[in-house]
Structures are given as structure tokens and as C-alpha cells.
Amino acid sequence: MEDWRIRPIQEPVQLGSYPASDVTFLLKDLSAIPLEQSTDDRERAIQSGTHYSEMLPVEQQPAADYLALYHETLRLSAKKVALAVGTTAEMIRSNKGANTVLVSLARAGTPAGILIRRYLLEIHQTDMPHYSISIIRGKGIDENALMYILQKHPGAKLQFVDGWTGKGAIRKVLSEACSKMDRDYGIKLDDDLAVLADPGQCAEMFGTREDFLIPSACLNAPVSGLMSRTVMREDLIGPHDFHGSKFYKEWLEQDLSNHFISAIVPFFSEIAREAEQIAVDFTEQPPSMSWKGLRDIQAIQNEYAVADINLIKPGVGETTRVLLRRVPWRILVDRLDNPNIRHILHLAEAREVPVEVYPGLTYSCCGIIKSVKGDAE
Numbered sequence: 001m002e003d004w005r006i007r008p009i010q011e012p013v014q015l016g017s018y019p020a021s022d023v024t025f026l027l028k029d030l031s032a033i034p035l036e037q038s039t040d041d042r043e044r045a046i047q048s049g050t051h052y053s054e055m056l057p058v059e060q061q062p063a064a065d066y067l068a069l070y071h072e073t074l075r076l077s078a079k080k081v082a083l084a085v086g087t088t089a090e091m092i093r094s095n096k097g098a099n100t101v102l103v104s105l106a107r108a109g110t111p112a113g114i115l116i117r118r119y120l121l122e123i124h125q126t127d128m129p130h131y132s133i134s135i136i137r138g139k140g141i142d143e144n145a146l147m148y149i150l151q152k153h154p155g156a157k158l159q160f161v162d163g164w165t166g167k168g169a170i171r172k173v174l175s176e177a178c179s180k181m182d183r184d185y186g187i188k189l190d191d192d193l194a195v196l197a198d199p200g201q202c203a204e205m206f207g208t209r210e211d212f213l214i215p216s217a218c219l220n221a222p223v224s225g226l227m228s229r230t231v232m233r234e235d236l237i238g239p240h241d242f243h244g245s246k247f248y249k250e251w252l253e254q255d256l257s258n259h260f261i262s263a264i265v266p267f268f269s270e271i272a273r274e275a276e277q278i279a280v281d282f283t284e285q286p287p288s289m290s291w292k293g294l295r296d297i298q299a300i301q302n303e304y305a306v307a308d309i310n311l312i313k314p315g316v317g318e319t320t321r322v323l324l325r326r327v328p329w330r331i332l333v334d335r336l337d338n339p340n341i342r343h344i345l346h347l348a349e350a351r352e353v354p355v356e357v358y359p360g361l362t363y364s365c366c367g368i369i370k371s372v373k374g375d376a377e
Contacts, residue, residue: 016225026145057325082267084207086275108163134230134243141177165200200293217317322367329370332358
């Protein structure tokens with residue numbers, strides 16, 4: 001068994017638009033490499049067997065009306081997001097203690113991890129190191145990144161953080177990855193996941209199980225430190241490299257990443273007492289992980305005859321991603337007057353995607369990706 005304590009791992013380079021004190025990205029800089037493909041070309045490639053992590057969607061600046069909707073959503077939901085952050089942070093503090101390293105799953109987990117770190121620092125004067133690393137469905141977690149963290153923080157506990165859950169795919173990848181680390185290196189890690197919203201009911205620690213809009217889901221790189229999705233391609237990533245990502249530094253003037261953080265942080269002192277009480281209640285009577293969301297998606301898969309369950313993306317965050325960077329077939333919503341889906345309806349109208357009401361849906365909405373197999377090349 002390899003002694004991971006002496007594995008040679010490169011030091012990280014400074015990436016992203018966040019202050020270095022907020023997060024360290026353990027990612028290889030691929031900014032100079034053209035990896036983007038058009039939405040249609042990328043969709044055909046993915047559904048023909050190319051792994052989604054081997055290419056990137058084309059990142060675009062949001063239109064003015066959509067950006068206005070983002071700002072309005074942020075203004076209306078900032079306190080609610082702060083409470084979800086505080087509750088999650090209090091659960092981490094109670095379950096793991098002060099000697100904990102926050103490990104957010106890039107990229108949706110990064111702003112969540114920064115907010116949790118800021119809350120613990122402001123409310124409890126606890127300064128937890130925070131790293132953002134790659135985890136990829138079908139390829140696993142970045143083992144070099146994990147080893148780097150463990151080498152830098154011997155004896156510390158690791159707490160994995162993400163923004164939200166969908167049907168629980170990444171939650172399963174995380175569990176499998178932790179089991180593999182134990183088998184291959186004798187490294188024992190807690191595979192529990194902390195998220196701000198857990199509508200899929202598959203996370204141990206969460207701020208809420210309501211499928212509400214976390215505004216950072218509305219945008220891509222401009223609210224994620226100007227970082228792309230993570231990339232794992234063997235011709236680009238060597239055996240001792242971190243997984244890769246691009247830093248769109250040319251968009252610094254349009255960046256909203258730190259603006260998003262600064263809109264949430266002022267509410268921490270206001271919600272701290274409530275967050276602590278909710279966390280105590282959750283600790284005394286832990287909610288079960290029912291995976292109800294996954295069962296809903298399996299029912300939708302059968303009803304709509306969707307060949308691949310990975311074409312179904314549940315929850316506000318995942319549905320937003322479908323509309324921003326995939327080829328959507330239709331959108332299912334629990335009800336049309338749900339305030340959490342206003343931007344979903346806006347995007348669906350702009351892309352002429354049909355929206356259907358699906359009563360009894362666990363989530364606020366669900367995006368179904370169009371099957372493009374058999375389309376003309």
C-alpha cells in the first residue's frame with residue numbers, strides 16, 4: 001500500500017477571484033487551453049459516450065434582464081440563505097469540532113463553503129481552513145487534492161460541503177470515493193456531506209430540505225470565483241496533478257462572486273440564535289435520509305420513458321444548470337406560482353422549452369434533458 005504521506009504533490013497556484021483567506025482552489029490551471037464546445041455539440045458528445053468532464057460548456061455573460069432577476073432574487077432571499085448557512089455551520093461545529101477543514105466540492109460548493117467559513121469565524125471566532133476540490137461523477141474525487149489537505153493538516157477532520165442535493169449522485173460518488181481511499185491508502189474519511197439545501201433528502205447535515213433558490217445557482221462562473229467546471233482528461237492531468245479548471249480572469253470587471261458573499265454575511269448576527277436552535281433540534285432528533293427525491297425521479301423516468309436517469313436533473317439548482325448549459329426537453333414544476341422558480345420560467349421562455357405542472361413533486365422543479373442520440377451530426 002502506497003504511503004500517501006510522502007506522495008509528491010505540487011503546491012497549488014492562486015486561482016479564482018475570491019480572497020486567498022476565503023478559499024484555496026486545489027485545481028490545475030487550464031486557462032490557456034481551449035476546452036469549450038457549443039451546447040449542441042457538447043450534448044451530442046456526452047450522449048455518445050464522451051465524459052462530461054473532458055470538455056466545458058461555453059460560458060456566457062447573462063443578459064441584462066436575467067441579471068436583474070438575479071439581483072432581485074438575491075435581495076429577497078439573502079436572509080433565508082444566511083439562515084441555511086448558519087444552520088449548516090452550527091451542525092458542522094457541533095458534529096466535528098474546531099479542528100476541522102472545510103472541503104467544498106467545486107464548483108457549486110465553493111460559495112457555500114466560503115459562507116460557512118465566514119459564519120464560523122464571525123459568530124464563533126473559529127477559523128477553519130477551506131479548500132475547494134474536484135469530484136466528478138464517473139471518475140471520482142481528486143485523490144491528490146485530498147492527500148495535499150491531509151499532509152497540510154495532520155489529525156484534522158475533513159467536512160465535505162456542497163451547495164445542494166439533486167437526486168444524490170454526487171453523494172454516492174463521495175461515499176464510493178471515501179471507501180476507495182480506505183482500501184487503497186488506509187485513509188479513513190467521514191463521507192458525510194453538508195449542504196445548504198437538501199431536497200433530495202440524502203445529506204447528513206443541511207440548512208433546509210426546502211427546494212428553494214440559492215441565488216448562486218442562477219449564474220455560472222460569474223458567481224463561482226470565475227472558475228469553470230472541473231476537468232479530468234488524461235492528456236491534460238498527470239498522475240500527480242490536481243484535476244483541472246479554467247479561471248476566466250478576463251471577466252473580473254463583471255464578477256459577482258464576492259458581491260454574492262457580501263450580500264449574505266451581514267445577516268449572520270441576526271439569524272445566529274435561530275440557526276443554533278435549529279441545529280440543536282436536528283442533533284437531538286436527526287432527520288432520516290429517505291432518498292425520497294431519488295424515488296420521485298425514478299417514477300418520472302418511467303412515466304416519461306427516459307432511457308438514462310442522468311438526463312433527469314431535479315431541484316432548482318440542477319434545473320437551472322439544464323437551462324443554462326444543456327439541451328432541455330421539458331421542465332416539470334410543482335406549481336407555476338412557486339416563487340423559487342421565477343428565473344426557471346424566464347429561462348424556459350427564452351429557450352422555448354415547454355413547462356408542465358407535475359403535482360406532488362418533491363422538488364420545486366425538475367429539468368429533463370433532450371435525448372439527442374440519432375440526431376444528425
